[in-house]
Every structure is written in C-alpha cells, then in structure tokens.
Amino acid sequence: MKDKILNQTFDKERSLYNLINKEVINCKFEGPEDGESVLKECRDINVVNCSFSLRYPLWHAKKFKLKNSKMDELTRAPLWYSNDGIIDNCEVNGIKCLRECKNIVITESNINSPEFGWRCKNLNITNSNIDSMYFLFESKNVEINNLNMKGKYSFQYMNNIHITNSTLDTKDAFWHSKNILVENSLVKGEYLGWFSQNLTFVNCKIIGTQPLCYCKNLKLINCTMEDTDLSFEYSDVEADIKGHIVSVKNPKSGTIIADSFGEIINEDAIMKCVGNVILRANKEEKEYA
Numbered sequence: 001m002k003d004k005i006l007n008q009t010f011d012k013e014r015s016l017y018n019l020i021n022k023e024v025i026n027c028k029f030e031g032p033e034d035g036e037s038v039l040k041e042c043r044d045i046n047v048v049n050c051s052f053s054l055r056y057p058l059w060h061a062k063k064f065k066l067k068n069s070k071m072d073e074l075t076r077a078p079l080w081y082s083n084d085g086i087i088d089n090c091e092v093n094g095i096k097c098l099r100e101c102k103n104i105v106i107t108e109s110n111i112n113s114p115e116f117g118w119r120c121k122n123l124n125i126t127n128s129n130i131d132s133m134y135f136l137f138e139s140k141n142v143e144i145n146n147l148n149m150k151g152k153y154s155f156q157y158m159n160n161i162h163i164t165n166s167t168l169d170t171k172d173a174f175w176h177s178k179n180i181l182v183e184n185s186l187v188k189g190e191y192l193g194w195f196s197q198n199l200t201f202v203n204c205k206i207i208g209t210q211p212l213c214y215c216k217n218l219k220l221i222n223c224t225m226e227d228t229d230l231s232f233e234y235s236d237v238e239a240d241i242k243g244h245i246v247s248v249k250n251p252k253s254g255t256i257i258a259d260s261f262g263e264i265i266n267e268d269a270i271m272k273c274v275g276n277v278i279l280r281a282n283k284e285e286k287e288y289a
Contacts (some may be wrong), residue, residue, distance in 0.1 A: 002046065011035050011054065019045055029054050052094075058082055066090055071097070079104075098123075114151075153190075155180070173207075174199060193218070204222070214238070218254075225258075232256060234271060251275025 010016065010056045011031025019042040029038045030053035037056045039047070044063045047257035052071040058064065061082040068089050071078050072205045075094035079085070089108045097113040098104065098120055101226070106125045116132040117123065120139040127146045135141060142158065147166040154170040155161060158177040164184055171189040174180055178197045185204050192211035193199050199212075200219040207226045212218055213233040220239040225231070229246040232239070237251055243256035248256055249265040250273040257278045264277050 002044075010038055012038075014038065014040055017041060019043070021045070023048065025049055029057060052078065056080070058085075083146060229262075230265070232275070234269075234273070235275075237275065248277050251277065 002021055002219050004023045004025055005027060007026045008206060009031060010059060011033040013035035015035060015038045017037070017040050019039060021044045023046045025048045027050045029050065035054060037059055038054055038060045039057050039061065039120040042058070042061045042064060046065045046067065047069060048067045050069045052069070052075045054074070055076045056078065057075060058079045060082055061079070062084055064082065064085045066085065066087045070091045071094050073093045077096040077099065078092065078094045079097055079101060080099040084103045087104065087106045087109055089256060092109065092113055095113055095180045096115045097111065098117040098237065100119045102121045104120065104123050106123070107127055109128045111128065111130045111132070114133040116130065117136040117139055119138070121141055123139060123142045125144045125147055129148045132151045133153060134156065135149065136153055136158055136272045138157045140159045142161045144163040145165055149166065150169045152171040154168070154173045155177055156175045159179055160251065161177065163182045166185045168185060169188045172191050173189055174193040174196050175185070180196065180199045181203055182200070183202045187204055188207040190208045190210065191206040192206065192208060193215055195214045196218070197216045199215060201223050202221045204223045206228060209227065210230045211228050212231060215235040215237065218235050218237040220241060223241055225241055225245050227246060230249045231245055231247065232251040234252045237254040237256060239256045241256070243258065244260045244262065245258045247263040247265060250269045252271065252273050253275050255276045257260055257280055259280050261277065264282045
C-alpha cells in the first residue's frame with residue numbers, strides 16, 4: 001500500500017525529488033517559483049488526476065504510472081531517461097516528450113508534442129492520438145495499434161516497428177528505417193519510405209506523391225494506392241496492388257502488379273533497372289493459357 005500525497009500544489013525546484021513508493025493524487029505542479037524537475041529520480045510511484053505546468057517534471061523516473069493527468073504547453077521535455085512507465089488517459093502538450101526512455105506503454109491518450117519519442121526502446125502505443133514532428137526518431141522495438149497520427153517526418157531512422165489499424169497522415173515517413181511492418185492502415189503523405197529496408201505493407205491504403213523510392217526489400221501485399229505518381233524509383237520491390245497506380249518510374253528490381261497504370265516510365269535511370277511492371281489481366285492470361 002502506497003502512502004498518498006493529496007490535493008497539494010508544488011512549484012519549487014525538485015519539489016518531490018527522489019520520491020519512492022508513493023501515490024500523488026489531485027495535485028498541481030505550477031506556481032510563481034517556476035521550479036524545474038519536480039519529480040526527478042522518482043521510483044515506484046502513481047501520479048493520478050494531476051496537472052503539470054513546469055519544465056522537466058519526470059526525468060530519470062522508474063516504475064511510474066501517469067494516469068488521468070494533463071501536461072500543458074509549458075511542460076517542456078516532460079519525460080527523459082525514464083523506464084518502465086505507463087501513460088494512461090493523459091493529455092500531453094509539452095514539446096519533446098519522451099527522450100531516451102525504455103519500456104513505456106501509452107494508451108488512451110492525446111498528445112501534441114513536437115519531437116516526441118526520440119531514441120526510445122520498447123514502446124507500446126494503443127488507442128491514442130498523436131500530433132508530432134519527427135515522431136519516434138531513431139527509436140527501436142515499437143508496437144502501435146489504433147493510432148491516429150499527424151505530423152511531418154515521422155518514423156525516421158527507426159528499427160523494428162509493427163503498426164496495425166492506424167491512420168498516419170505524415171510526410172517523409174519511414175526514411176532510412178529498417179524492419180517495418182504496417183498492417184490494415186491508411187498511410188497518407190508525400191515521399192513515403194525513401195531509403196528504407198525491409199518495409200512491408202499489408203492491406204493498406206497509400207496516398208501521396210513519389211512514394212517508396214530507393215527502398216531495399218520493399219513489399220506491398222493486397223494494398224491500394226491513390227495519387228501515387230513516380231512510384232518505386234530505384235527500389236527493390238514486390239508489390240500486389242488492387243486498383244490503379246498513377247505512374248511507376250524505374251523500379252530497380254522485382255515485380256509490381258496492379259489492375260491499371262497511368263504511366264510506366266523507363267528513362268534517365270542512373271543505375272540498371274530491371275523491375276517488371278505487370279497488368280493483372282495480362283498476368284492472369286499467362287497463368288491460365
């Protein structure tokens with residue numbers, strides 16, 4: 001049974017520094033002293049129904065739970081170097097939330113935080129809305145389900161990502177990332193997946209110009225594509241697309257199958273490009289001849 005800290009307001013520097021095995025309930029972290037790092041180095045704590053308006057509140061935290069709480073836009077860089085935490089039903093508006101954290105679960109939360117989740121490991125994000133620039137930059141081992149994500153330059157330089165049942169409205173996503181599986185999701189944005197390795201889409205809808213160029217071991221299984229011109233340039237790709245592709249340009253290797261193509265461009269290549277582009281009707285005719 002944890003001791004409780006109830007209905008208080010804290011604004012001093014390191015107000016609850018090194019707090020261990022406590023519950024902090026209905027408290028406010030704000031005030032004229034504008035103190036930083038109010039819960040730094042805490043261990044085994046539950047923070048419930050609290051509000052934050054001070055910088056760097058949860059640095060070097062371990063075994064924490066943040067529930068039904070709000071961090072406003074003044075809560076800059078709220079969680080850094082923290083491990084083994086749960087963020088449940090929270091609203092987070094401070095820039096640079098989560099940096100070099102490990103083993104964090106985020107659920108039922110609304111987050112507006114540019115540069116969210118940099119260089120983290122072992123994240124699980126479910127049933128949440130996130131608006132962020134450079135979302136999850138250089139993070140590893142991430143599981144995502146039912147995420148509504150918006151913002152530019154997401155999922156870059158990542159390794160080991162599994163995304164399901166999500167909507168991603170994002171430009172320049174997955175650049176230089178490795179080992180990515182996206183299933184049953186909508187992915188909207190320009191210049192998707194350039195320079196990625198082992199990127200796979202299953203039952204996804206992809207929208208936006210010049211997607212999936214310079215990819216290695218790219219796979220699309222039972223996907224649709226909309227407004228996707230100049231697709232697959234210099235990529236090693238195996239793609240089975242239901243419906244239409246606006247244009248395909250200089251695929252490096254592999255096979256792209258679709259029901260129709262607006263244009264197939266084989267010109268001005270700076271490397272050898274031997275990828276096959278096949279109309280599904282023609283493929284079926286060959287198979288059943």
